[in-house]
Amino acid sequence: MKQTNSKKLTLAAMLTAVAVAGSTLSFPIFGSRCAPVQHMVNVLCAVLLGPGYGLLAGFLASLLRNLWGLGTLLAYPGTLCGALLCGLTYKYSKKLSLTCLAEVVGTGILGGLLAYPIAIAFMGKSTANLAVYVYVGPFLISTAVGSVISFMFLTYLKKVGLLDRLQKNLER
Numbered sequence: 732m733k734q735t736n737s738k739k740l741t742l743a744a745m746l747t748a749v750a751v752a753g754s755t756l757s758f759p760i761f762g763s764r765c766a767p768v769q770h771m772v773n774v775l776c777a778v779l780l781g782p783g784y785g786l787l788a789g790f791l792a793s794l795l796r797n798l799w800g801l802g803t804l805l806a807y808p809g810t811l812c813g814a815l816l817c818g819l820t821y822k823y824s825k826k827l828s829l830t831c832l833a834e835v836v837g838t839g840i841l842g843g844l845l846a847y848p849i850a851i852a853f854m855g856k857s858t859a860n861l862a863v864y865v866y867v868g869p870f871l872i873s874t875a876v877g878s879v880i881s882f883m884f885l886t887y888l889k890k891v892g893l894l895d896r897l898q899k900n901l902e903r
Contacts, residue, residue, distance in 0.1 A: 738901050743784045746772045750792035754801040765869055766802070770877025771884075773814045774834050778827070778885055778894070779901060782818025789814035804849050809842030809870050816841070827885050831878040838874040843867030 753768025776785030796802030816837030888894040
């Protein structure tokens with residue numbers, strides 16, 4: 732049986748809290764609320780924790796944002812697609828630039844397209860007709876901002892030697 736890494740679980744909880752608190756720093760674009768902090772957290776989770784913990788943190792952040800009225804149901808497809816894709820990308824490539832690009836593709840394109848069936852099921856058909864056009868663009872803008880922030884932060888950590896130390900410490 733695989734043992735739970737308490738350091739990773741604690742960091743995932745902390746990053747979830749950052750994502751939820753950071754959702755107050757959102758801006759509206761068309762029918763979406765763009766919260767770049769969530770995308771920054773997705774990339775940080777991918778690099779520091781891996782895809783499983785990133786998916787967990789993304790799901791919990793989306794759940795809490797919805798429960799507290801800080802997000803919409805559309806937080807789920809974007810966050811979960813982005814977290815999974817960038818987590819898997821980093822796991823197999825170990826490249827920050829590809830990981831950030833995977834967050835943009837996962838959230839901005841796949842998550843934006845998956846907003847369509849959610850809009851049909853829960854937000855009414857008139858909204859659903861616009862979902863592909865209205866959500867992909869805003870999702871791309873939001874995730875690009877968050878990905879650039881995380882790329883700059885992680886590049887700095889790597890340059891000063893902290894990224895490798897953090898990763899090794901989390902594996903123990």
